Amino acid sequence: MAINAMASKTMASKPESSVSVMMMPNGPGAAAVLAAGIGCFAMGVVAVVADKVPALARTLNFYKPTGPLSGVSSTAIVVWLAAWAVLHYYWQRRNVDLGRAVTAALVLLGVGVLLTFPPIGDFL
């Protein structure tokens, strides 16, 4: 009760926008978080695969002075933004299972970070 009263009190200073945000579904937030996880995972996977497959590394050489890193990072960014756009499109007005989306995002983030560590990439 006290918490609700506090929320109403603080919201009173900016009525319209705050009330509309209160009614927002969690889908857009879940989409952003999961897409970021996918983007970080893509960074790790593309980096490892480009390191293992010279033909792919050559293909990803978008900007010669930077080398394959230009293609690896650009690909990860495109995957991230595409995933965000698609998930947002489907979830923008929905309430989704936030727990599952967040867990998946954190697992993808963790694996993505680990894959960027060269000894792990070399081990695979």
Next chain:
Amino acid sequence: MEMTTRGLWTLVHGMGFGALYLLACSFAIVELYRRYKPYSLQPISVEDETFLGRWLVVMAVVAWITVLTGAYVIYPWYRAVPPAGMAALNAFPQALLKSNQNTIEWHAIGMEWKEHIAWITPISITMAAAVFLRYRRCLTNYPQLRAAVLIFVFTSFASAGVAGFFGAELNKHAPVEGGETTKLMHGGER
């Protein structure tokens, strides 16, 4: 006292944007943790909310500038290939590191890790800024979403820390130098 163009770019990238990001990150983590915890009894003012929103956007811009200057301005100088048979490798940091068994791992692990993990930072902080701008104080009603944002911001901090540490060490063992020299001070004998 003088500085080369490449040295100046390295300074702007690392000590300028990189260090600024790390400093900014600590405030964002504390603020998100302290003020937006579930069922917080502390009222959040519109000013606080607006300030943190702008702060996160500026952090995202700083993170993107840092990785883009690193990858597209400094990294090409780092990985430049020396002409065949060249013995003086000072202008070719990657080749210089790889030429010595005692420094080769600074490239094989340090730079290889830094060049990839650094991209986790702008992706994570852009997401955090977008989610915060959408939910603002309502983040207190979504504890899982807030936890995810906090973990991503912390990971962006750790990633930037790894990149910053290796950047500093790499620049110590094989500095990126060259280009025009600017005299900062005309020293005399002391």
